[in-house]
Amino acid sequence: MTVQPSMVDPSHPIPVYAQLKSHIMEMVLNGRYGVDGQLPTESELCQHFGLSRTPVHRALAELASDGVVIRHRRRGTFVAPEWLEKQAGKRVLTVVVPKGPWSRLLQTEAPADLTVSITVVELDSLHDYLAQAVASGVAPDLALVDSVWVPEFAAAGYFRALDDLDAQWAREEYRERFAQAFVVAQTIGDSSVAVQLEADVAGLWYDRNVLQKAGLRSPKTWAELLDACATLSRGGMTAPLVLPAGPASGEAATYCLLALLASNGSAILGPTGVLPDRAQLVEALEYLQKLVAADAIRPESVEYTRDQPIKMLATGQSVFAFGGSYELPALAANAGLDQERAWKRFGFLPTPAGPSGSPATLAGGMALGIFRQAKRPDLALHLIQALVSSEAQSRMALSTGQIPTRTAVISRVAAEDSLLAQSSAMLEGAVVRPAVPSYDRVSQQLQKMFADIILGRISPAAASEYTAELISAITGLPVAQS
Incomplete structure (x- = not known):
């Protein structure tokens, strides 16, 4: 024809x-x-x-x-x-993915009876791209999205429930055999609306060689991190600690900030409402200002793009960098090393413990959602099932360094890769970002607060009050009584 x-x-x-x-x-x-x-x-x-x-x-x-x-x-x-x-004899499926290893992964793992037509979009543009595509009636069959967007997209009616397509698989396979933190976050009512493809965790990267030469240990507490930065500053290091700290870094800034709050027992949302642990939040914001006052971090960090802190660590401009477990390929590339040698030079650990908490991490990652506008939702689920099979998850984890989300595969790949062993161990007990439809607006507010604290524009106590009221207005949830 x-x-x-x-x-x-x-x-x-x-x-x-x-x-x-x-x-x-x-x-x-x-x-x-x-x-x-x-x-x-x-x-x-x-x-x-x-x-x-x-x-x-x-x-x-x-x-x-x-x-x-x-x-x-x-x-x-x-x-x-x-x-x-x-x-x-093949059938065509349209898929949108962010830039990264995902296009190659889909082409490798797609079933033989499928032709996958892939559109690659920059991650920073992906949310708006998909929203506009839905509004125009031209959504793809399937998309790989930041898992924190799932509640928003589901509330807006973008995604089809997996239970409508294969209730048995959703119930007996996905909800029983995958990391529960994501399963819970992506279940609306009694139905799962997305499938977590991979996971990553937030923590602290550090240069093993520099710490060893300076006679320092990897820090386990906020006090140890501050002391290590002070020692490095006295030795001439102008930016011992780097982090994404404002709107220029986008979601990377929120990711790291929420991990810092978790390390002091604080969260943005809780059972009693917004900012249930206000004192711990104030303590965390005060700690950030202590780091600035001690020249451990620079005020210009509010202007860093999301990949700048890791580049600075890789090129010796800093010794510590807050970031995600997914950063090893970027570290290796910017340091001119292969990934095996990069992992020998750079270590990764949970966010050090604050005085009111314990070492902590935040889990994130990418999830697969099937659009209501999909022409072949059955084929889209067929592709998802192939991508999250035990064999495909193992290959994905070992080739990309991303944590698999099928629980039986996590221990298997951890035995073969030391970074995956470290990050997978951190995944257990990790907190996740608030599963609310208005998360994107909440995140933007947190990024602004982060920058204002670093620049000293607002006191931690005032930031706590102001942010609580704004997030309450955004989410419709009450401010928790402190």
Whole structure:
């Protein structure tokens, strides 16, 4: 069957290169390009779709990277016969993932009877991209999202309940065999609305070599961390501790702040309402200001992007960096090391204990959700089940360093990888971010408070009161009585 290409709409929330890539894929699968398999030239595609050369070039480059087409210099672009042969009888599923290892993972683990058409979006843009796609009626079949967005997307009606598609699998497999912290957070009423693909934990990265040379131990308490930073400062280190500390870092700042609060027995939401442990929160904010006063952290940290602290640690500009367990590849790349050598140089531990708490961590990660607008929700669940099988979870964990969420796999991979052993142990007992539909607005408020405290714009006590009232207004939950 021959299909005519749809026009690409520049006003559409999906980038024009992704729209064009999808159209070309559809035309390839439907035999639009005839027996020789030659595609129009870039100039012809530009003219036909009314596009500049940049999105056309990117669409063709991604199709070539996916193995769909072969590009010959001076001869043109052709459908890859081997790829087309493999697609016979397959069904097509549209998936959106953030930038990272996820596209490769999906291509590797997708069942043989599925063709997965993948759109990759920057993580910072993914939330708005998906919201706009739903509003325009063009949501993908499946998306990989930050797990903390699941309650919001579910409340807005974006996701289909897994129980509607396969109640037995949701009940006996997912809710019984996966990390319970995520299962609970992603269960609305009696139904699961997303599946946690992987997990990561927040903690403190440190340079083992520098600490050893300075005669210091890895800190287990806030006091030990402050003392270690003071020693390093006296030795000439201008920024011993770095952290994402404001809106420029986005969710990374909230992730680290909530881990710090947890290490002092404090949380943003509790059974009695907003900020149930106000004294512990104030104590944590006072500690941040002590770190600034001691030159352990710099005021300009409020301007750091989310990847800057890890780059500074990797290049020797700091000795400690708050971040996630997922940072090892970035540490290795920025330090010019392979991951095995990077793990020998850099250590990772839970956020040191505050005076009112114990060493703690916060768990996060990415979850898979099936959209109500999905054309083939059954195929989307089929893909999810393949991605979270025991074998796929093992391969994912060992290749990316991300913690598997199937409980039986966690101990298996921990025995093979020392970083996974460390981060997996930290996952047990980790807290998770508040599972509320308005979390994104709560997070933005916390990022602003974080920056104001670092810059000394507000006192910890005043920040506590002001933030409690704002979060109460955002969530509709009462302020806990202190």
